Amino acid sequence: MHVLLVEDYAPVREAVAQGLREAGFAVDVAVDGEEGWWYARSGEYDVIVLDLMLPGLDGLTILRRLRAAGRDTHVLILTAKGTPPERVRGLDLGADDYLAKPFAFEELLARVRALVRRKYDAKDPVIAVGDLRIDTAARAAQRNGQPIELTAREYALLEFLALRAGEVVSRTEIWEHVYEFHSAAESNVVDVYIGYLRRKLERPDWPTLIHTRRGQGYMLGTGT
Amino acid sequence: MRRSIQGRLVVGTIGAAALVLALAGSGLYLLVRASLRTEFDLALTGKVRALATFVEEDEDRVEFELDRSAMPEFERRDHPEYFELWLADGRALQRSSSLQENDLPFVTGAPEQVICRSVTLPHDRPGRLAALTFGPRRGNEDDQAPVAPAPSRTAVTLAVARDTAELDQTLLRLALLLACVGAGAIFVQAVVLAWIVRRRLRPLRGLASRIGELNEADLAARVVLDNVPAELQPVVQRLNDLLEKLEVAFARERSFNADVAHELRTPLAGLRATFEVSLSKPRSPDEYRNALTRSLEIATQMHAMVENLLWLGRAEAGQIALEQRPVPLEALLRECWEPFAVQAQQRGLHVTWRSDAVGTLETDRERLRQALSTIFDNAATHADSGGTIVIEARAAAQHVCVIVSNTGSQLAPQDAPRVFDRFWRGDAARHATGVHCGLGLSIAQKTVRLLGGAISATATADGVFRIRIEMPRG
Numbered sequence: 159m160h161v162l163l164v165e166d167y168a169p170v171r172e173a174v175a176q177g178l179r180e181a182g183f184a185v186d187v188a189v190d191g192e193e194g195w196w197y198a199r200s201g202e203y204d205v206i207v208l209d210l211m212l213p214g215l216d217g218l219t220i221l222r223r224l225r226a227a228g229r230d231t232h233v234l235i236l237t238a239k240g241t242p243p244e245r246v247r248g249l250d251l252g253a254d255d256y257l258a259k260p261f262a263f264e265e266l267l268a269r270v271r272a273l274v275r276r277k278y279d280a281k282d283p284v285i286a287v288g289d290l291r292i293d294t295a296a297r298a299a300q301r302n303g304q305p306i307e308l309t310a311r312e313y314a315l316l317e318f319l320a321l322r323a324g325e326v327v328s329r330t331e332i333w334e335h336v337y338e339f340h341s342a343a344e345s346n347v348v349d350v351y352i353g354y355l356r357r358k359l360e361r362p363d364w365p366t367l368i369h370t371r372r373g374q375g376y377m378l379g380t381g382t
Numbered sequence: 383m384r385r386s387i388q389g390r391l392v393v394g395t396i397g398a399a400a401l402v403l404a405l406a407g408s409g410l411y412l413l414v415r416a417s418l419r420t421e422f423d424l425a426l427t428g429k430v431r432a433l434a435t436f437v438e439e440d441e442d443r444v445e446f447e448l449d450r451s452a453m454p455e456f457e458r459r460d461h462p463e464y465f466e467l468w469l470a471d472g473r474a475l476q477r478s479s480s481l482q483e484n485d486l487p488f489v490t491g492a493p494e495q496v497i498c499r500s501v502t503l504p505h506d507r508p509g510r511l512a513a514l515t516f517g518p519r520r521g522n523e524d525d526q527a528p529v530a531p532a533p534s535r536t537a538v539t540l541a542v543a544r545d546t547a548e549l550d551q552t553l554l555r556l557a558l559l560l561a562c563v564g565a566g567a568i569f570v571q572a573v574v575l576a577w578i579v580r581r582r583l584r585p586l587r588g589l590a591s592r593i594g595e596l597n598e599a600d601l602a603a604r605v606v607l608d609n610v611p612a613e614l615q616p617v618v619q620r621l622n623d624l625l626e627k628l629e630v631a632f633a634r635e636r637s638f639n640a641d642v643a644h645e646l647r648t649p650l651a652g653l654r655a656t657f658e659v660s661l662s663k664p665r666s667p668d669e670y671r672n673a674l675t676r677s678l679e680i681a682t683q684m685h686a687m688v689e690n691l692l693w694l695g696r697a698e699a700g701q702i703a704l705e706q707r708p709v710p711l712e713a714l715l716r717e718c719w720e721p722f723a724v725q726a727q728q729r730g731l732h733v734t735w736r737s738d739a740v741g742t743l744e745t746d747r748e749r750l751r752q753a754l755s756t757i758f759d760n761a762a763t764h765a766d767s768g769g770t771i772v773i774e775a776r777a778a779a780q781h782v783c784v785i786v787s788n789t790g791s792q793l794a795p796q797d798a799p800r801v802f803d804r805f806w807r808g809d810a811a812r813h814a815t816g817v818h819c820g821l822g823l824s825i826a827q828k829t830v831r832l833l834g835g836a837i838s839a840t841a842t843a844d845g846v847f848r849i850r851i852e853m854p855r856g
Contacts, residue, residue: 169652169680177659211644238647241640259651263658 159204159274159314160184160335164194164220165236166212170259174207174236177263178270182297182310182317186339191215198224202334203231205273207266210237210248218251225252232273236266271295278321285320288380290359290367292320299359306358311336315351316359319368319378328375352376387586388579396572403567407560415553419510422549423498426512430496430542433465439518439536444469446476456480463544464503470515470537486541489513493537503545513541585611589618601629641805645687645820649680656680690821694804697828704746704832706856711740711782712775714747718754719773722762730768737775740782744856745833753826753833757786757849760801760823764847766790781835784851791847798841802827 161183165171171187178185186201188194191214198206198220206224210217221233232254237244240258248256254276255269271294275283285292292299297313299306308316314336319327329348337347356368369377438445446467450456455463462480469475472488484504489511491497496514503509518538592605604622660673696702715737726733743750761771765788776783793801805820823839830837835853842848 167648167652169676170648170655172676173652173655173659177655177662180659180662238644238651240647259647260654261651263655263662 159318160186160202160338161270162186162188162194162197162201162203162206164188164191164198164206164212164217165209166190167209170209170236174263174266177267180310181267182314183270184314184336184338184341191217191220195220195223197339198229198231199227201339202331204277204335205270206231206233207236207270208233208253210235210239210244218248221248221251221253232277234266234269234273236261268295274321280321285317285323287320287323287378288365288367290320292317301359302364308355308358312351312354312358315348316355316378319376322378324377324379326371326374326377332375388576388583391579392572392576395575396568399571400564400568403564407564411553411557411560414556418549418552422510422544422546423512426498426510426542426544427496429463430465430512430514430540433542434514434516434540435519437467437516437518437538437540439520442536444475444518444536444538461545461547463542465540465542468539468541470539475538486511486543488539489541490515490539493517500546501543503543507545507547508550509543509545511541511543513539515539582611585614589614593621596625598632601625601632638804641820642691645805646684649684652680653677687821690825694821694825694828697825697832702749702832704749706744706746708742708856709745709747709750710742711784711853712737714751715754715773715775715784718751719758721755722758726762726765726771729762729765731762731765732768732770734770734772735774736772738777740775740777741855743782743853745853749829750833750853753829753851754784756822756826757851760849761786761788761847764788764791766845781852781854784853785848787846787848789846791841791845793841793847795841795843798839798847801839802837 159182161178163171163175163178163185165174165187166189168189171189175185175187186197186203188197191212193214194208194212194217195215197203208217208220212220217235217237221235224231224233233252234255234257235248235253236257236259237248238259245256245258254273257266257269271283275281275294280294283293283295285294290299290301294317297317299308299313299316315332318332318335332348336351352368352370359367365380367378367380369379371377433448436446436448438447444467448456456465456478457480462478464478464481464486466477466481466486467475468488470490474485477485481504486503487501489497489499491513493515496512498510498512501509501511515537516539518536589605589610596603596605604625605618610618656673656677660670665673693702719733723733758773765771767790769789771786771788774783774785774787776785801823804824827837830851830853833853835851837849837851840848840850
């Protein structure tokens with residue numbers, strides 16, 4: 159899942175970005191308001207974690223502009239301004255969640271995951287596709303009751319496909335949601351990772367889960 | 383003992399009224415007494431003159447023929463009147479029977495003049511006496527009008543006396559009456575006055591209860607008194623002014639506390655996130671070292687901020703000791719600028735020095751150095767890349783001026799003075815949290831003021847930000 163983190167205070171920015179990446183998110187970071195607005199406007203993010211007091215352009219302005227531009231990206235405001243009126247103001251301007259500093263990192267992570275689920279209309283943190291079960295909280299997958307060892311990138315790819323199970327997902331979409339903006343990946347990296355996933359998920363005696371739609375992309379599902 | 387306005391007002395007023403009443407009463411008493419005495423004396427005088435007509439000189443004898451039945455007052459037992467007739471040598475010729483064997487005091491004066499005086503009558507009763515020395519009428523001259531009585535060969539003195547018991551009693555009654563009326567008047571006045579004062583002081587109690595309702599939780603409240611008496615208006619006004627000042631100060635304090643909380647929350651969030659992410663899984667020593675280094679930086683920033691806040695607090699409480707000594711200003715300016723020269727060069731800033739021969743100042747070198755460094759830092763950071771910084775030192779008779787200006791300011795002219803507010807970040811537009819916590823210029827301002835100088839900031843519409851320091855020479 160692709161997260162944009164807009165935070166001017168380096169220690170928070172670096173720690174949160176590292177934590178989110180280690181939790182399997184693709185994270186773009188912006189160090190000030192202008193940069194944050196540029197990323198938010200041009201990228202396809204599942205969640206934007208937004209500080210309010212930013213140099214250049216404050217967080218609420220970014221939020222207002224984003225909503226005015228018709229973007230419905232989920233926004234979590236992460237700020238030291240935590241009084242009820244400030245929270246109300248942020249939420250009323252179109253934020254989806256609000257977390258006051260200092261915060262517990264686990265809580266931030268859980269809230270980001272919740273926003274991701276909300277984006278894909280999934281209430282249950284466990285996604286089931288046929289005999290495949292993905293626990294998005296534990297970031298673990300199993301098939302037929304057997305755990306499947308996945309790297310962070312593989313898990314992210316699987317989760318994205320699972321959240322859109324039954325739909326054909328293009329390579330570009332996969333790219334946008336699984337890779338960071340500045341990643342220097344090869345153009346065929348999506349196909350390569352699909353290959354890795356297939357190797358770990360599929361068995362000759364199990365029904366096929368990952369289907370290739372030539373010219374369109376991939377689909378995770380039990381059908382054909 | 384607590385002094386009450388009500389008590390003092392009543393006592394004071396009653397005291398004054400009692401004094402006035404006592405004076406008026408005494409005056410009235412003395413006036414009445416004088417007039418009663420005069421009347422009394424006039425009656426005695428009339429009587430002595432009347433009796434004198436009964437004294438005749440016949441041949442060589444002086445005769446006093448008195449129709450006793452016509453003058454019963456000389457006979458009666460109760461409060462009788464007295465008369466006595468003497469020859470010029472003081473020999474008593476005749477006396478009223480009421481005198482029995484006693485004498486009246488022998489008083490002589492000029493002929494035909496009645497002399498009145500107080501005397502002690504038999505049985506030690508006080509009385510008044512009227513004495514007349516005259517030449518008696520000659521016998522058988524009854525029908526002659528005594529227009530100008532011929533000088534007599536024999537002068538006699540006739541005195542009439544009467545006790546003043548009745549008069550004294552009348553005066554005593556008068557005195558008692560006056561005293562009673564006076565006391566009654568004062569009592570009534572005291573009661574009425576106490577009631578009025580109490581009633582009129584009711585707004586004061588109202589004011590007290592309104593003030594009692596005020597508390598620090600709601601400083602927006604004002605004392606509103608309907609129909610406040612004119613005397614209380616200024617009190618209420620001042621009180622409301624004070625409340626307003628308190629409200630502003632409290633609001634400032636609250637927003638300051640909120641700012642402090644905000645400024646502490648951000649680095650705390652950094653620390654916490656760093657720790658939590660580091661602990662989320664086993665890591666290499668290098669990763670731990672990096673996390674610790676970052677945490678230490680945050681702790682150092684927080685420490686600096688807390689120290690700055692404490693310094694400001696001490697400065698506001700007047701607890702900063704200064705060490706005054708001669709400081710060559712221009713050398714100090716150059717020394718302060720040095721650390722920023724590299725940064726300025728990297729950013730392509732043009733730095734211009736304009737300096738008079740400013741000489742030396744008598745001041746605390748270290749404090750002034752800190753303030754100047756902050757101002758230079760501010761200029762070097764806020765000037766636009768390739769912009770200009772001008773550092774001027776100007777000498778005047780009593781003071782010297784240091785003016786530091788930079789181009790590229792994004793401050794609105796009206797916001798310029800706010801750069802000295804604690805935590806104010808009009809420059810949030812350019813500054814990342816944690817790098818400048820917004821206390822530097824507050825501290826610089828406080829320092830310059832502690833050193834007896836003045837500091838001001840201006841910004842022009844075309845982006846020139848200017849800080850001007852005026853320091854006394856010593």
